[in-house]
Amino acid sequence: MSTPSLLILPGDGIGPEVMAEVRKIIDWYGAKRDLPFVVSEDLVGGAAYDTHGTPLHDDTMAKAQEVDAVLLGAVGGPKYDDLDFSVKPERGLLRLRKEMDLFANLRPAQCFDALADFSSLKKDVVAGLDIMIVRELTSGIYFGEPRGIFEEGNERVGINTQRYTESEIDRVARSAFELARKRGNKVCSMEKANVMESGVLWREVVQKVHDEDYPDVELSHMYADAGAMQLCRWPKQFDVIVTDNLFGDLLSDAAAMLTGSLGMLPSASLGAPMANGRPKALYEPVHGSAPDIAGQGKANPIACVLSFAMALRYSFDQGYEAQRLEKAVEQVLADGKRTADLLGEDGVQPVSTSEMGDAIVAAL
Amino acid sequence: MSTPSLLILPGDGIGPEVMAEVRKIIDWYGAKRDLPFVVSEDLVGGAAYDTHGTPLHDDTMAKAQEVDAVLLGAVGGPKYDDLDFSVKPERGLLRLRKEMDLFANLRPAQCFDALADFSSLKKDVVAGLDIMIVRELTSGIYFGEPRGIFEEGNERVGINTQRYTESEIDRVARSAFELARKRGNKVCSMEKANVMESGVLWREVVQKVHDEDYPDVELSHMYADAGAMQLCRWPKQFDVIVTDNLFGDLLSDAAAMLTGSLGMLPSASLGAPMANGRPKALYEPVHGSAPDIAGQGKANPIACVLSFAMALRYSFDQGYEAQRLEKAVEQVLADGKRTADLLGEDGVQPVSTSEMGDAIVAAL
Ligand SMILES: CC(C)[C@H](C(=O)O)[C@@H](O)C(=O)O
Numbered sequence: 001m002s003t004p005s006l007l008i009l010p011g012d013g014i015g016p017e018v019m020a021e022v023r024k025i026i027d028w029y030g031a032k033r034d035l036p037f038v039v040s041e042d043l044v045g046g047a048a049y050d051t052h053g054t055p056l057h058d059d060t061m062a063k064a065q066e067v068d069a070v071l072l073g074a075v076g077g078p079k080y081d082d083l084d085f086s087v088k089p090e091r092g093l094l095r096l097r098k099e100m101d102l103f104a105n106l107r108p109a110q111c112f113d114a115l116a117d118f119s120s121l122k123k124d125v126v127a128g129l130d131i132m133i134v135r136e137l138t139s140g141i142y143f144g145e146p147r148g149i150f151e152e153g154n155e156r157v158g159i160n161t162q163r164y165t166e167s168e169i170d171r172v173a174r175s176a177f178e179l180a181r182k183r184g185n186k187v188c189s190m191e192k193a194n195v196m197e198s199g200v201l202w203r204e205v206v207q208k209v210h211d212e213d214y215p216d217v218e219l220s221h222m223y224a225d226a227g228a229m230q231l232c233r234w235p236k237q238f239d240v241i242v243t244d245n246l247f248g249d250l251l252s253d254a255a256a257m258l259t260g261s262l263g264m265l266p267s268a269s270l271g272a273p274m275a276n277g278r279p280k281a282l283y284e285p286v287h288g289s290a291p292d293i294a295g296q297g298k299a300n301p302i303a304c305v306l307s308f309a310m311a312l313r314y315s316f317d318q319g320y321e322a323q324r325l326e327k328a329v330e331q332v333l334a335d336g337k338r339t340a341d342l343l344g345e346d347g348v349q350p351v352s353t354s355e356m357g358d359a360i361v362a363a364l
Numbered sequence: 365m366s367t368p369s370l371l372i373l374p375g376d377g378i379g380p381e382v383m384a385e386v387r388k389i390i391d392w393y394g395a396k397r398d399l400p401f402v403v404s405e406d407l408v409g410g411a412a413y414d415t416h417g418t419p420l421h422d423d424t425m426a427k428a429q430e431v432d433a434v435l436l437g438a439v440g441g442p443k444y445d446d447l448d449f450s451v452k453p454e455r456g457l458l459r460l461r462k463e464m465d466l467f468a469n470l471r472p473a474q475c476f477d478a479l480a481d482f483s484s485l486k487k488d489v490v491a492g493l494d495i496m497i498v499r500e501l502t503s504g505i506y507f508g509e510p511r512g513i514f515e516e517g518n519e520r521v522g523i524n525t526q527r528y529t530e531s532e533i534d535r536v537a538r539s540a541f542e543l544a545r546k547r548g549n550k551v552c553s554m555e556k557a558n559v560m561e562s563g564v565l566w567r568e569v570v571q572k573v574h575d576e577d578y579p580d581v582e583l584s585h586m587y588a589d590a591g592a593m594q595l596c597r598w599p600k601q602f603d604v605i606v607t608d609n610l611f612g613d614l615l616s617d618a619a620a621m622l623t624g625s626l627g628m629l630p631s632a633s634l635g636a637p638m639a640n641g642r643p644k645a646l647y648e649p650v651h652g653s654a655p656d657i658a659g660q661g662k663a664n665p666i667a668c669v670l671s672f673a674m675a676l677r678y679s680f681d682q683g684y685e686a687q688r689l690e691k692a693v694e695q696v697l698a699d700g701k702r703t704a705d706l707l708g709e710d711g712v713q714p715v716s717t718s719e720m721g722d723a724i725v726a727a728l
């Protein structure tokens with residue numbers, strides 16, 4: 001195979017800062033592990049809007065379709081709050097997800113031992129927590145038509161459409177069952193089948209995929225409101241959770257916060273295999289662009305670094321190297337290195353974004 | 365005014381058991397505080413389906429429209445899981461909400477001092493917590509058309525429609541601002557305006573209602589995923605939260621669980637004033653029908669009792685008597701009385717559902 005290619009889209013806010021640290025890691029793999037990457041960089045989100053008047057230029061979209069994997073920092077910020085809906089920074093990210101057809105969004109919610117005290121939850125509720133949320137990412141109410149704000153009588157009405165086809169549900173269910181087989185072999189599917197017909201279809205298709213092709217995996221169904229409750233009560237009951245785009249947005253954010261490791265959590269968005277067998281893929285941290293601390297060297301680069309570890313695992317079949325990187329991060333944390341977001345009240349001095357990146361490289 | 369009327373709909377699962385305790389309280393108010401009620405009782409949910417083949421008979425619907433307030437226990441259970449969508453127990457409840465036009469669902473998330481240890485969250489995160497979630501209850505994706513499962517090409521597609529008019533947003537926003545003025549004077553509105561046009565309209569209308577008629581109330585906006593996170597991180601930052609039907613479903617359940625007081629939390633669903641000045645109103649516990657413990661005398665009646673307290677306050681202008689009832693509940697808890705759901709590991713013997721009801725009457 002030719003040298004694998006990466007497109008880096010740092011985006012807005014703390015995106016560029018954390019991505020600079022990931023580049024150190026990428027360079028290290030090229031120099032020390034004979035794993036070189038052809039890296040290009042481009043604009044997305046508010047940064048793209050500032051230059052091109054659009055949150056994702058067509059040329060960037062075309063590049064994203066060609067590379068082996070995209071790494072994205074974060075998009076958005078108050079500067080862009082009043083922009084028209086069609087050019088908001090988020091639309092750049094949503095266009096990437098949609099046009100690359102990245103239907104399976106993998107969001108591990110993991111509690112790092114060294115950070116269990118950070119959670120607002122009691123230590124025994126979160127210590128050792130390791131769940132994987134598989135969120136459908138290219139359909140549902142994020143993309144369904146009709147949508148918009150319309151005149152109706154003498155007032156306006158805001159409309160969005162939740163829409164799932166059987167095949168859309170089928171493929172993301174398969175991703176979840178496949179992942180479960182490599183983990184705890186348990187899937188919980190969440191919807192509101194008691195209220196929404198799209199949820200009725202969701203439940204039926206997930207059950208069918210299970211019965212036909214994954215009878216060995218333990219499957220349960222839960223209403224999404226009960227799911228939100230159970231995540232808050234006893235998250236360790238879950239292994240893999242599969243859910244739709246909108247529920248996945250809320251539930252994965254809640255789960256991420258529960259771990260106390262928000263600045264640490266990566267994500268992978270995967271599509272169908274390309275000609276070379278690698279899946280279409282985009283990797284990004286779960287956290288946002290954090291405009292309040294942007295440019296101050298305070299951001300935690302670990303979520304973005306671990307997103308690259310996911311790329312090593314899911315795009316480049318380098319599970320061993322992915323683990324090496326994950327272990328290096330754990331090592332640095334065990335050594336007591338903390339960015340400002342990870343400080344408790346014990347008087348430790350924070351390290352800067354770039355010091356954290358350097359420490360990870362050193363630990364590698 | 366004539367004697368106020370109550371329609372009691374115990375419903376399914378633990379509904380009848382907990383409602384039996386509420387009737388003791390209602391009787392006490394008639395006998396001891398000269399506050400008599402004309403009480404009638406009827407079926408809803410699976411219980412109605414079993415008798416009438418529909419989860420809400422038209423006669424029951426008509427009665428609900430006539431009384432001063434409806435008290436509901438809970439609906440649903442595994443027995444009804446395979447029923448057709450149109451006759452599921454939940455449809456009975458949804459029909460009541462829709463036809464009575466109960467647009468403002470008030471869900472206090474409160475942490476009872478005696479129970480702070482019960483939360484999966486750390487004590488300092490939840491002790492003293494007292495927030496009010498105002499959920500829009502008659503519109504949004506719960507009721508929008510088109511909806512259903514349709515053939516499309518050679519597969520099926522599940523469709524639901526999120527739909528909000530300006531006036532629907534306007535009226536629930538007013539409810540939230542009015543409530544905030546009687547509490548901490550702070551409202552946080554939650555939507556996904558970065559992704560959904562219905563959220564863009566939501567944010568705009570809430571802001572307009574604020575600027576025109578409630579400039580004295582502090583207003584903020586948050587994306588619903590960030591809202592889910594912040595509820596898990598530091599819920600005390602909130603006073604009143606106003607949000608749509610679906611987000612409200614998930615967020616209020618998560619918030620309820622966080623307090624550790626799930627079996628304790630009431631709700632009120634309010635509509636427009638009737639001819640006698642009282643609002644259309646339905647009161648129900650936040651918890652579900654808990655079929656696993658139904659009929660065993662294990663259920664906690666407090667959420668249902670406190671729902672009646674909300675009825676005293678919001679339907680019958682008896683704020684003082686509502687407080688008396690709330691104090692009685694606190695007293696019983698402070699005395700160490702616990703139903704089975706509230707037991708920690710300290711070896712206290714649980715009291716039964718009816719012992720709890722009796723204890724509350726005694727404390728009154
Ligand atoms: C930035 C935003 C469009 C996005 C979403 O809603 O999907 C984010 O919240 C996420 O979860 O990746």
Ligand SMILES: CC(C)[C@H](C(=O)O)[C@@H](O)C(=O)O
Pocket residue numbers: 194195225440454457458613
């Ligand atoms: C029972 C169900 C229809 C209902 C809802 O989804 O609104 C419940 O979850 C609630 O929150 O009252």
